[in-house]
Amino acid sequence: MIFLLIGIGCMKTARVEIGFNDEGAVSIPGDVVLWVTEIEFPLGNTLWRGYQPITIPINSSGFISATGTYYEIEPGYYRVARVAVDSVRYSNDTVSTLLIERPYRFGICTPYPIYFDDKEVRLVISIRTDKWLDFDEAEVKFGSYPFDGAQLNIYYQ
Numbered sequence: 312m313i314f315l316l317i318g319i320g321c322m323k324t325a326r327v328e329i330g331f332n333d334e335g336a337v338s339i340p341g342d343v344v345l346w347v348t349e350i351e352f353p354l355g356n357t358l359w360r361g362y363q364p365i366t367i368p369i370n371s372s373g374f375i376s377a378t379g380t381y382y383e384i385e386p387g388y389y390r391v392a393r394v395a396v397d398s399v400r401y402s403n404d405t406v407s408t409l410l411i412e413r414p415y416r417f418g419i420c421t422p423y424p425i426y427f428d429d430k431e432v433r434l435v436i437s438i439r440t441d442k443w444l445d446f447d448e449a450e451v452k453f454g455s456y457p458f459d460g461a462q463l464n465i466y467y468q
Contacts, residue, residue, distance in 0.1 A: 325427035326381040327352065329359070329392070329434045329468065330374045331367050332333030341369045341403030343440060347377050348414070349395040352434070358382050362397070367438060369446075374435055374466050381431050388424040392463055393417070394436065399457060401440075403448055408449040410457060417458040425465060435466035 325414045329350055333343065345365045352358045359378045367375055399411040419436055442460030 322459060323386055323429040324331045324383045325386045325429060326431040327358070327384055327427065327434055328376060328381045328431070329378050329436065330376040331365055331370055332371045332375065332437050332466075333367050334372050334437045335370050335439050337370055337441045337445050337446065339369050339403070341446070342436065343367045343369065343410075343436075343444075344402070345394075346397040346399075347394060348397050350377060351393040353384065353387075353389045354391045354393055354418075356384075358384070369440055374433060374468075377436075384427060386426075386428050388426050389421075390424050390463075391404060391418060391420045392434070392436070394419070394458075396463055396466050401444060403446075406449045410444075410451060415457065417461065419458070419461045419463040421463045433466040433468075435464055437462050437464065 347363050347365055349357060350359045365375055365377055390429045394415055397414055401408050401410055438458055439460040443452055443455040443457055451457055
């Protein structure tokens with residue numbers, strides 16, 4: 312019995328906070344507002360659920376937290392997350408357009424597996440609007456889909 316208690320006391324947990332940015336190749340003024348309702352990480356595990364608007368400046372490299380805090384996950388290698396949004400809006404000085412007006416889910420993955428151990432890690436979802444958003448027409452590019460090209464990476468401050 313003592314060995315079991317010692318073993319439980321030594322178990323480690325990783326901690327993760329998830330946020331957004333828009334590291335892209337364009338330098339256009341404006342924002343994308345996501346109404347985030349759920350984040351799965353690792354895939355199949357609801358890490359966060361709520362109803363929160365996230366305003367992401369176009370071509371931003373900062374970290375805009377979606378979860379608001381760190382959440383515990385099991386240590387291990389992970390690559391994939393899924394985000395559910397209720398709507399997505401693009402706006403700049405002259406236009407404000409609803410790009411998605413219904414629940415929408417999209418998956419993102421890291422370019423390589425990330426190992427999570429007993430440390431706190433910030434993951435950033437770069438939505439890469441330059442890959443899927445037609446800024447002149449304020450709509451999703453023909454032949455693309457929202458968040459096409461988005462990536463999940465470790466955020467280094």
